[in-house]
Amino acid sequence: MLILFVAITGKSQEKNHFSLFTDRDLYASGETMLIKVYVPADEPSGIVNIDLLNTKGRIISGISKKITGHQADGYIYIPDSLSSGSYLLCTSTKINSSLTFKELYITNRFTGIPEVGTPVRASKIKPLKNRLIDDLQIEGLDKSVKAREKLEVSLNLPKDIVAQIEGNLFVSVSEVTPGYNSQSFQSTIHRDNFKSAEKEGVVLDGYLKDLKTGIPFKNGVVYLSIPDSIPRFDFYITGDDGYFNFQLDNYYGKIPVVVQGFDNEDKHLLKISVNRRDSLKNCLPDFESWEISPAFRTSAEESKDAVTFRKIFNQPEVAVQPAMKPGTDRYPFFGVPNIVVDPQLFINLPDFTEISRELLTGVKYRAYNRIPSLQIFNSAQRTYFNDSPLLLIDGIPVRDLSVIKDLGSKEIAKIEISMNERYYGNLKFPGVLAIHTKKADYSRVLVSDEVVKLNFDCIQPDVTLTTLSEHPLNEPDLRKVLLWNPSVKPGQTIKFNFGTSDLVGNYKLVICGADKDGSIFYKEHLFEVN
């Protein structure tokens, strides 16, 4: 019975891993790696993370992609600074303790594969196997084709297989590296309390701690600001563990973000830190030395030359689709302002004290004994608020009032004033003063222990592979990936066109998909371009 249970558990675990595919196994620095991931059906997260890491576990580059129909696809640009050697591609989600790795080899396109030093490969791993299907017919693709030939290929899938397919198929045609067989394997990672699942967007999370003691700070206020025409604002009140998180729904690409945390009672100095995926060293397998075959070395040399030529001829491998932007709010989080002042309509004033005196009704900005103070008139109570209002510069809350001291009317595009007690959830603001600078670069917001400014990577926008028709005939066509279609609608007959490049050698056509039971099937077809 126990054996039966272990067997069943083992079988279910096999289906529960991520399946990771790349366009190739050998890359040169400066190239773009195309990635397809199949996610287990029971994965609760809506975002999958894909990271490129070295054999020491350091993450070199990483992306986040939205999971659609238990699948995701993306790309990683391989930096030119990488040295030649084995690397790992890892796919994971924020809450799943299961990781799937895939081995890759990257050659530095300036140095090539070094003659000295021992290359390593993962050892003692249990390679993940996908189901090979034989009864899939490929028409229109011979064993040998000519360079720069246009091909129309048909895939004929049996009815019963089509009925079993869940979601889209993935089809690719790319160069094969002789003497190197990349393997995928599974590993696990310890997750801290499974804190934040990502659903419609990536999660920005971190910790707020006491600066002196380093103890997690309870009831600290964390502000998140995303500069925009109408800036986004959110807040989080930390619990016992000092943890905070923000879900950045439907944000794509890199976005500027300012995160600040502080003690609402101003009794403690705090330090804020944002979690980043930077290392996976505890989940790595053992590595053993590996002898590079001459065929592999030759292929790697040719590969790096092709990359350099493509760079010279300015032939991008992929075209990035414009990133979608979430709709901006209809009005600022601090409400529709009572007063809006454009300082350009008045005489030039040298500093903010003068601006507040001359232009801003109901705003008292004074600097007695060089200590600035700011008060706003409460229009409902007919008196000034005792506390300082919420001061915003380009939509970012600023707690140091001296930041605006030397702000003259030449630098200000617009000032908005809200003269009533504003509420945002459980936060209370005794009036709001929002200053929009002409530069709008929030450079006046200073980074400190309590303030972090970063360009945060959100969901990666989609890409498409550049095609043959985009290459002029008088330029060399050095594409190693001839076709990359990560989302093909399944059907009994699937037709697609592609053209071979000037690069001769071995290529393979891969068709891959997921069954309704979550298992992955694939079919490979090798052919030669000469």
Next chain:
Amino acid sequence: MANNTFYIITLFALLAATSLTAQEAVPKNWDSEKIKGSQLIPYPSYTGNPYLTEKFVSGEIEFTDGTKIENLFLRYSTYRDEIIYFNSAISAQIIIDKISLKGFKLFTKEGANRIFRNQYYNGFLPGNRFFEVLNDGDIALLAYRTVVLQYCSVYNNEAGVLKNMEYQQNFNYYLYNSKKGYETIRIGKNSLLSKFDKSNQKLVKKLLRNNKIAIRDESGLIEAWKLIQINRIPTNF
């Protein structure tokens, strides 16, 4: 043998518990209700009620993006056309930004759901208003519930202070169609009949007579309008 069975069952239980923990729902603090609004300044104290209800009642709000927040303590100000919620965490009465709302629902003690919609009114004093939906449909019957502060004969309030103003109800009823706009209607048979052509007026009269409906108050108007909608009698509006 019994021992073996016990161990196997324990092992199963342990494994099941582990996998259940792994699939535990994650905390979702980022989408906690973050309602935007401003402080409520108490209204001047006169006789009459500036609110629709005596006390805060349970309700639900819907934002313009479709997000709904339930189980809030709400009170509709008929004096200012504002919806106020009580934030128990900070003990504050907050006027929810009208611009952020699509509408709200009030659940009264009687068990009735009162639905209010934020709509643009293009008539006298144009702007966004909260209309109570008395009957929804192609042509909806709406009520704009207002209270106005009016002069009255001098009186002493509970504290013995001399006052000369009071809150007086001033409810307006409208027929509304998204294409045709608003059409004022008053409580009374004649006002209702005026919304129909002569030929259809006879049908309406007959319908009201057969169903013994008298339009003497709001409930009579609602009942009559519901019946007209069911019988699909075309209006001239």
